Amino acid sequence: MTRHQKRLSVPKSWPVERKTATWTVKAGAGPHGEAGVPLLIVLRDVLGYADSRKEANYALNQDSVLVNGDAVSDVERPIGMFDILTFEEREESYRVFPDEGGRLALTPIDAEAAQSRLGKIVGKAQVTGGDFQFTLHDGTNVRVDEDEAGTYAPGDSLVVDNKTKEIVAHFTYEEGALVTAVAGSHAGEIGRIDTITVTPGSGDNIVTVTQDDFDGEGFETIEEYVVVIDENFIEGDDE
Structure with missing residues:
Protein backbone atom coordinates (compact mmCIF):
# COMPACT_ATOMS: atom_id res chain seq x y z
CA MET A 1 0.00 0.00 0.00
CA THR A 2 1.34 3.44 -0.90
CA ARG A 3 2.61 5.72 1.88
CA HIS A 4 1.74 8.83 -0.11
CA GLN A 5 -1.41 10.87 -0.61
CA LYS A 6 -2.23 13.26 -3.44
CA ARG A 7 -2.58 16.78 -2.08
CA LEU A 8 -5.57 17.62 -4.26
CA SER A 9 -7.61 14.79 -2.73
CA VAL A 10 -6.80 15.24 0.96
CA PRO A 11 -9.77 15.94 3.29
CA LYS A 12 -10.76 19.59 3.60
CA SER A 13 -9.78 19.51 7.27
CA TRP A 14 -6.09 18.98 6.46
CA PRO A 15 -4.04 22.19 6.90
CA VAL A 16 -1.96 21.77 3.73
CA GLU A 17 -1.54 23.71 0.52
CA ARG A 18 -2.98 21.65 -2.31
CA LYS A 19 -1.15 23.11 -5.31
CA THR A 20 2.43 23.42 -4.04
CA ALA A 21 3.28 19.78 -4.81
CA THR A 22 1.59 16.63 -6.08
CA TRP A 23 2.09 14.37 -3.08
CA THR A 24 2.05 14.50 0.71
CA VAL A 25 2.28 11.89 3.47
CA LYS A 26 -0.64 9.54 4.07
CA ALA A 27 -2.14 9.15 7.54
CA GLY A 28 -1.60 5.79 9.19
CA ALA A 29 -4.23 3.69 10.91
CA GLY A 30 -5.49 5.15 14.15
CA PRO A 31 -7.90 7.65 15.68
CA HIS A 32 -10.11 10.05 13.68
CA GLY A 33 -10.39 7.84 10.58
CA GLU A 34 -9.74 9.42 7.20
CA ALA A 35 -10.04 12.95 8.65
CA GLY A 36 -6.93 12.46 10.80
CA VAL A 37 -3.93 14.58 9.78
CA PRO A 38 -0.53 12.82 9.88
CA LEU A 39 1.63 14.11 12.72
CA LEU A 40 4.41 14.75 10.20
CA ILE A 41 2.28 17.44 8.52
CA VAL A 42 1.72 19.14 11.87
CA LEU A 43 5.44 19.09 12.73
CA ARG A 44 6.70 20.07 9.28
CA ASP A 45 4.03 22.08 7.48
CA VAL A 46 2.14 23.73 10.35
CA LEU A 47 4.66 24.31 13.14
CA GLY A 48 7.90 24.16 11.17
CA TYR A 49 9.58 22.06 13.87
CA ALA A 50 11.01 19.64 11.28
CA ASP A 51 12.10 20.02 7.66
CA SER A 52 11.84 16.36 6.73
CA ARG A 53 10.51 12.97 7.78
CA LYS A 54 14.00 12.11 9.07
CA GLU A 55 14.06 15.14 11.38
CA ALA A 56 10.54 14.42 12.58
CA ASN A 57 11.45 10.80 13.35
CA TYR A 58 14.45 11.99 15.35
CA ALA A 59 12.27 14.35 17.40
CA LEU A 60 9.74 11.61 18.16
CA ASN A 61 12.48 9.20 19.23
CA GLN A 62 13.22 11.53 22.16
CA ASP A 63 9.80 10.65 23.65
CA SER A 64 9.12 14.33 24.27
CA VAL A 65 6.23 14.75 21.83
CA LEU A 66 2.95 13.76 23.48
CA VAL A 67 -0.52 13.30 22.01
CA ASN A 68 -3.22 13.23 24.68
CA GLY A 69 -0.57 12.58 27.32
CA ASP A 70 1.11 9.65 25.56
CA ALA A 71 4.52 9.76 23.84
CA VAL A 72 4.23 8.99 20.12
CA SER A 73 6.83 7.53 17.78
CA ASP A 74 4.96 7.27 14.47
CA VAL A 75 5.10 10.34 12.19
CA GLU A 76 2.01 9.06 10.37
CA ARG A 77 -0.07 8.93 13.57
CA PRO A 78 -3.39 10.68 12.78
CA ILE A 79 -4.05 13.93 14.64
CA GLY A 80 -7.58 15.28 14.78
CA MET A 81 -10.19 17.44 16.42
CA PHE A 82 -9.63 18.21 20.12
CA ASP A 83 -6.38 16.25 20.39
CA ILE A 84 -3.83 17.74 22.79
CA LEU A 85 -0.26 18.05 21.49
CA THR A 86 2.50 18.69 24.01
CA PHE A 87 6.16 19.40 23.27
CA GLU A 88 7.87 18.83 26.60
CA GLU A 89 11.29 20.23 25.67
CA ARG A 90 9.69 23.45 24.41
CA GLU A 91 7.15 23.55 27.25
CA GLU A 92 4.40 24.11 24.68
CA SER A 93 0.95 22.61 24.36
CA TYR A 94 -1.74 22.98 21.70
CA ARG A 95 -5.34 21.92 21.26
CA VAL A 96 -6.49 20.93 17.78
CA PHE A 97 -9.55 23.02 17.06
CA PRO A 98 -11.69 23.51 13.93
CA ASP A 99 -10.97 26.79 12.20
CA GLU A 100 -13.22 28.66 9.79
CA GLY A 101 -13.74 26.57 6.69
CA GLY A 102 -13.32 23.33 8.63
CA ARG A 103 -9.52 23.24 8.59
CA LEU A 104 -7.87 21.97 11.74
CA ALA A 105 -5.82 24.60 13.55
CA LEU A 106 -3.61 24.61 16.64
CA THR A 107 -4.67 26.72 19.62
CA PRO A 108 -1.98 27.33 22.28
CA ILE A 109 -3.08 26.24 25.77
CA ASP A 110 -1.47 26.24 29.20
CA ALA A 111 -0.10 23.20 31.03
CA GLU A 112 -3.23 22.75 33.13
CA ALA A 113 -5.55 22.72 30.12
CA ALA A 114 -3.25 20.17 28.46
CA GLN A 115 -3.95 17.61 31.18
CA THR A 172 -24.97 17.75 28.24
CA TYR A 173 -26.24 18.13 24.69
CA GLU A 174 -29.39 20.20 25.18
CA GLU A 175 -31.00 23.52 24.36
CA GLY A 176 -28.95 26.33 25.90
CA ALA A 177 -25.68 24.39 25.70
CA LEU A 178 -22.58 26.15 24.38
CA VAL A 179 -21.40 24.50 21.17
CA THR A 180 -18.95 24.85 18.33
CA ALA A 181 -19.54 23.71 14.78
CA VAL A 182 -16.78 21.38 13.63
CA ALA A 183 -17.79 20.82 10.01
CA GLY A 184 -19.95 22.32 7.30
CA SER A 185 -20.15 25.96 6.22
CA HIS A 186 -20.19 27.19 9.84
CA ALA A 187 -17.14 25.25 11.06
CA GLY A 188 -15.27 27.11 13.76
CA GLU A 189 -18.27 29.23 14.83
CA ILE A 190 -19.43 29.21 18.45
CA GLY A 191 -22.85 29.84 19.97
CA ARG A 192 -25.62 28.42 22.12
CA ILE A 193 -28.23 25.91 21.03
CA ASP A 194 -31.59 27.62 20.61
CA THR A 195 -33.60 24.69 19.31
CA ILE A 196 -33.07 21.05 18.36
CA THR A 197 -35.49 19.95 15.65
CA VAL A 198 -35.93 16.19 15.47
CA THR A 199 -36.41 15.02 11.89
CA PRO A 200 -38.71 12.00 11.46
CA GLY A 201 -37.23 8.94 9.82
CA SER A 202 -33.57 8.75 8.86
CA GLY A 203 -33.05 12.46 8.20
CA ASP A 204 -30.53 14.54 10.16
CA ASN A 205 -31.76 16.47 13.18
CA ILE A 206 -31.38 20.23 12.75
CA VAL A 207 -29.76 22.46 15.36
CA THR A 208 -30.39 26.22 15.48
CA VAL A 209 -27.56 28.13 17.16
CA THR A 210 -27.73 31.72 18.44
CA GLN A 211 -24.60 33.87 18.67
CA ASP A 212 -25.76 36.88 20.68
CA ASP A 213 -22.64 36.71 22.88
CA PHE A 214 -20.24 36.09 19.98
CA ASP A 215 -21.02 38.91 17.55
CA GLY A 216 -22.64 36.54 15.09
CA GLU A 217 -26.00 36.23 13.38
CA GLY A 218 -26.62 32.63 14.37
CA PHE A 219 -26.87 29.64 12.08
CA GLU A 220 -28.48 26.28 11.41
CA THR A 221 -26.57 23.06 10.95
CA ILE A 222 -27.04 19.34 11.40
CA GLU A 223 -26.68 17.67 14.77
CA GLU A 224 -23.60 15.73 13.68
CA TYR A 225 -21.67 18.95 13.14
CA VAL A 226 -21.96 20.44 16.65
CA VAL A 227 -19.95 19.62 19.75
CA VAL A 228 -20.82 20.80 23.26
CA ILE A 229 -18.07 22.77 25.02
CA ASP A 230 -18.01 25.21 27.97
CA GLU A 231 -16.75 28.70 28.72
CA ASN A 232 -13.54 27.51 30.40
CA PHE A 233 -12.73 25.47 27.32
CA ILE A 234 -12.57 28.69 25.28
CA GLU A 235 -11.27 31.18 27.81
CA GLY A 236 -8.47 28.92 28.96
CA ASP A 237 -6.93 28.55 25.52
CA ASP A 238 -4.85 31.71 25.46
CA GLU A 239 -4.07 32.00 29.14
Whole structure:
Protein backbone atom coordinates (compact mmCIF):
# COMPACT_ATOMS: atom_id res chain seq x y z
CA MET A 1 0.00 0.00 0.00
CA THR A 2 1.34 3.44 -0.90
CA ARG A 3 2.61 5.72 1.88
CA HIS A 4 1.74 8.83 -0.11
CA GLN A 5 -1.41 10.87 -0.61
CA LYS A 6 -2.23 13.26 -3.44
CA ARG A 7 -2.58 16.78 -2.08
CA LEU A 8 -5.57 17.62 -4.26
CA SER A 9 -7.61 14.79 -2.73
CA VAL A 10 -6.80 15.24 0.96
CA PRO A 11 -9.77 15.94 3.29
CA LYS A 12 -10.76 19.59 3.60
CA SER A 13 -9.78 19.51 7.27
CA TRP A 14 -6.09 18.98 6.46
CA PRO A 15 -4.04 22.19 6.90
CA VAL A 16 -1.96 21.77 3.73
CA GLU A 17 -1.54 23.71 0.52
CA ARG A 18 -2.98 21.65 -2.31
CA LYS A 19 -1.15 23.11 -5.31
CA THR A 20 2.43 23.42 -4.04
CA ALA A 21 3.28 19.78 -4.81
CA THR A 22 1.59 16.63 -6.08
CA TRP A 23 2.09 14.37 -3.08
CA THR A 24 2.05 14.50 0.71
CA VAL A 25 2.28 11.89 3.47
CA LYS A 26 -0.64 9.54 4.07
CA ALA A 27 -2.14 9.15 7.54
CA GLY A 28 -1.60 5.79 9.19
CA ALA A 29 -4.23 3.69 10.91
CA GLY A 30 -5.49 5.15 14.15
CA PRO A 31 -7.90 7.65 15.68
CA HIS A 32 -10.11 10.05 13.68
CA GLY A 33 -10.39 7.84 10.58
CA GLU A 34 -9.74 9.42 7.20
CA ALA A 35 -10.04 12.95 8.65
CA GLY A 36 -6.93 12.46 10.80
CA VAL A 37 -3.93 14.58 9.78
CA PRO A 38 -0.53 12.82 9.88
CA LEU A 39 1.63 14.11 12.72
CA LEU A 40 4.41 14.75 10.20
CA ILE A 41 2.28 17.44 8.52
CA VAL A 42 1.72 19.14 11.87
CA LEU A 43 5.44 19.09 12.73
CA ARG A 44 6.70 20.07 9.28
CA ASP A 45 4.03 22.08 7.48
CA VAL A 46 2.14 23.73 10.35
CA LEU A 47 4.66 24.31 13.14
CA GLY A 48 7.90 24.16 11.17
CA TYR A 49 9.58 22.06 13.87
CA ALA A 50 11.01 19.64 11.28
CA ASP A 51 12.10 20.02 7.66
CA SER A 52 11.84 16.36 6.73
CA ARG A 53 10.51 12.97 7.78
CA LYS A 54 14.00 12.11 9.07
CA GLU A 55 14.06 15.14 11.38
CA ALA A 56 10.54 14.42 12.58
CA ASN A 57 11.45 10.80 13.35
CA TYR A 58 14.45 11.99 15.35
CA ALA A 59 12.27 14.35 17.40
CA LEU A 60 9.74 11.61 18.16
CA ASN A 61 12.48 9.20 19.23
CA GLN A 62 13.22 11.53 22.16
CA ASP A 63 9.80 10.65 23.65
CA SER A 64 9.12 14.33 24.27
CA VAL A 65 6.23 14.75 21.83
CA LEU A 66 2.95 13.76 23.48
CA VAL A 67 -0.52 13.30 22.01
CA ASN A 68 -3.22 13.23 24.68
CA GLY A 69 -0.57 12.58 27.32
CA ASP A 70 1.11 9.65 25.56
CA ALA A 71 4.52 9.76 23.84
CA VAL A 72 4.23 8.99 20.12
CA SER A 73 6.83 7.53 17.78
CA ASP A 74 4.96 7.27 14.47
CA VAL A 75 5.10 10.34 12.19
CA GLU A 76 2.01 9.06 10.37
CA ARG A 77 -0.07 8.93 13.57
CA PRO A 78 -3.39 10.68 12.78
CA ILE A 79 -4.05 13.93 14.64
CA GLY A 80 -7.58 15.28 14.78
CA MET A 81 -10.19 17.44 16.42
CA PHE A 82 -9.63 18.21 20.12
CA ASP A 83 -6.38 16.25 20.39
CA ILE A 84 -3.83 17.74 22.79
CA LEU A 85 -0.26 18.05 21.49
CA THR A 86 2.50 18.69 24.01
CA PHE A 87 6.16 19.40 23.27
CA GLU A 88 7.87 18.83 26.60
CA GLU A 89 11.29 20.23 25.67
CA ARG A 90 9.69 23.45 24.41
CA GLU A 91 7.15 23.55 27.25
CA GLU A 92 4.40 24.11 24.68
CA SER A 93 0.95 22.61 24.36
CA TYR A 94 -1.74 22.98 21.70
CA ARG A 95 -5.34 21.92 21.26
CA VAL A 96 -6.49 20.93 17.78
CA PHE A 97 -9.55 23.02 17.06
CA PRO A 98 -11.69 23.51 13.93
CA ASP A 99 -10.97 26.79 12.20
CA GLU A 100 -13.22 28.66 9.79
CA GLY A 101 -13.74 26.57 6.69
CA GLY A 102 -13.32 23.33 8.63
CA ARG A 103 -9.52 23.24 8.59
CA LEU A 104 -7.87 21.97 11.74
CA ALA A 105 -5.82 24.60 13.55
CA LEU A 106 -3.61 24.61 16.64
CA THR A 107 -4.67 26.72 19.62
CA PRO A 108 -1.98 27.33 22.28
CA ILE A 109 -3.08 26.24 25.77
CA ASP A 110 -1.47 26.24 29.20
CA ALA A 111 -0.10 23.20 31.03
CA GLU A 112 -3.23 22.75 33.13
CA ALA A 113 -5.55 22.72 30.12
CA ALA A 114 -3.25 20.17 28.46
CA GLN A 115 -3.95 17.61 31.18
CA SER A 116 -7.29 16.60 29.64
CA ARG A 117 -9.12 16.46 26.33
CA LEU A 118 -12.67 16.85 25.10
CA GLY A 119 -14.58 14.08 23.34
CA LYS A 120 -18.08 13.93 21.86
CA ILE A 121 -20.03 10.74 22.59
CA VAL A 122 -21.09 9.11 19.32
CA GLY A 123 -21.94 5.62 20.54
CA LYS A 124 -23.02 3.68 23.62
CA ALA A 125 -23.03 -0.08 24.23
CA GLN A 126 -23.23 -2.45 27.17
CA VAL A 127 -20.25 -4.79 27.51
CA THR A 128 -19.62 -8.06 29.30
CA GLY A 129 -20.03 -7.68 33.03
CA GLY A 130 -22.70 -4.98 32.84
CA ASP A 131 -20.51 -1.94 32.34
CA PHE A 132 -21.16 0.49 29.50
CA GLN A 133 -18.70 1.62 26.86
CA PHE A 134 -18.99 5.05 25.28
CA THR A 135 -17.32 5.67 21.93
CA LEU A 136 -15.97 9.17 21.35
CA HIS A 137 -15.71 11.09 18.08
CA ASP A 138 -12.09 10.00 17.52
CA GLY A 139 -12.87 6.30 17.89
CA THR A 140 -11.51 5.91 21.43
CA ASN A 141 -13.62 4.36 24.17
CA VAL A 142 -14.44 5.23 27.77
CA ARG A 143 -15.91 2.59 30.09
CA VAL A 144 -18.17 3.40 33.05
CA ASP A 145 -20.08 1.21 35.47
CA GLU A 146 -23.75 0.46 35.02
CA ASP A 147 -24.92 2.83 37.77
CA GLU A 148 -23.13 5.80 36.21
CA ALA A 149 -23.97 5.05 32.58
CA GLY A 150 -27.40 6.67 32.68
CA THR A 151 -25.75 10.05 33.26
CA TYR A 152 -24.30 10.16 29.75
CA ALA A 153 -25.88 9.99 26.30
CA PRO A 154 -24.78 10.25 22.66
CA GLY A 155 -24.33 13.90 21.74
CA ASP A 156 -22.97 14.82 25.18
CA SER A 157 -19.31 15.77 25.59
CA LEU A 158 -16.88 14.32 28.11
CA VAL A 159 -13.57 15.70 29.36
CA VAL A 160 -11.13 12.82 29.89
CA ASP A 161 -7.96 13.04 31.98
CA ASN A 162 -4.97 12.20 29.79
CA LYS A 163 -3.16 10.23 32.50
CA THR A 164 -5.91 8.36 34.32
CA LYS A 165 -8.30 8.19 31.32
CA GLU A 166 -11.10 8.96 33.76
CA ILE A 167 -14.00 11.32 33.11
CA VAL A 168 -13.44 14.65 34.86
CA ALA A 169 -16.26 16.74 33.36
CA HIS A 170 -19.51 16.22 31.46
CA PHE A 171 -21.42 18.65 29.22
CA THR A 172 -24.97 17.75 28.24
CA TYR A 173 -26.24 18.13 24.69
CA GLU A 174 -29.39 20.20 25.18
CA GLU A 175 -31.00 23.52 24.36
CA GLY A 176 -28.95 26.33 25.90
CA ALA A 177 -25.68 24.39 25.70
CA LEU A 178 -22.58 26.15 24.38
CA VAL A 179 -21.40 24.50 21.17
CA THR A 180 -18.95 24.85 18.33
CA ALA A 181 -19.54 23.71 14.78
CA VAL A 182 -16.78 21.38 13.63
CA ALA A 183 -17.79 20.82 10.01
CA GLY A 184 -19.95 22.32 7.30
CA SER A 185 -20.15 25.96 6.22
CA HIS A 186 -20.19 27.19 9.84
CA ALA A 187 -17.14 25.25 11.06
CA GLY A 188 -15.27 27.11 13.76
CA GLU A 189 -18.27 29.23 14.83
CA ILE A 190 -19.43 29.21 18.45
CA GLY A 191 -22.85 29.84 19.97
CA ARG A 192 -25.62 28.42 22.12
CA ILE A 193 -28.23 25.91 21.03
CA ASP A 194 -31.59 27.62 20.61
CA THR A 195 -33.60 24.69 19.31
CA ILE A 196 -33.07 21.05 18.36
CA THR A 197 -35.49 19.95 15.65
CA VAL A 198 -35.93 16.19 15.47
CA THR A 199 -36.41 15.02 11.89
CA PRO A 200 -38.71 12.00 11.46
CA GLY A 201 -37.23 8.94 9.82
CA SER A 202 -33.57 8.75 8.86
CA GLY A 203 -33.05 12.46 8.20
CA ASP A 204 -30.53 14.54 10.16
CA ASN A 205 -31.76 16.47 13.18
CA ILE A 206 -31.38 20.23 12.75
CA VAL A 207 -29.76 22.46 15.36
CA THR A 208 -30.39 26.22 15.48
CA VAL A 209 -27.56 28.13 17.16
CA THR A 210 -27.73 31.72 18.44
CA GLN A 211 -24.60 33.87 18.67
CA ASP A 212 -25.76 36.88 20.68
CA ASP A 213 -22.64 36.71 22.88
CA PHE A 214 -20.24 36.09 19.98
CA ASP A 215 -21.02 38.91 17.55
CA GLY A 216 -22.64 36.54 15.09
CA GLU A 217 -26.00 36.23 13.38
CA GLY A 218 -26.62 32.63 14.37
CA PHE A 219 -26.87 29.64 12.08
CA GLU A 220 -28.48 26.28 11.41
CA THR A 221 -26.57 23.06 10.95
CA ILE A 222 -27.04 19.34 11.40
CA GLU A 223 -26.68 17.67 14.77
CA GLU A 224 -23.60 15.73 13.68
CA TYR A 225 -21.67 18.95 13.14
CA VAL A 226 -21.96 20.44 16.65
CA VAL A 227 -19.95 19.62 19.75
CA VAL A 228 -20.82 20.80 23.26
CA ILE A 229 -18.07 22.77 25.02
CA ASP A 230 -18.01 25.21 27.97
CA GLU A 231 -16.75 28.70 28.72
CA ASN A 232 -13.54 27.51 30.40
CA PHE A 233 -12.73 25.47 27.32
CA ILE A 234 -12.57 28.69 25.28
CA GLU A 235 -11.27 31.18 27.81
CA GLY A 236 -8.47 28.92 28.96
CA ASP A 237 -6.93 28.55 25.52
CA ASP A 238 -4.85 31.71 25.46
CA GLU A 239 -4.07 32.00 29.14
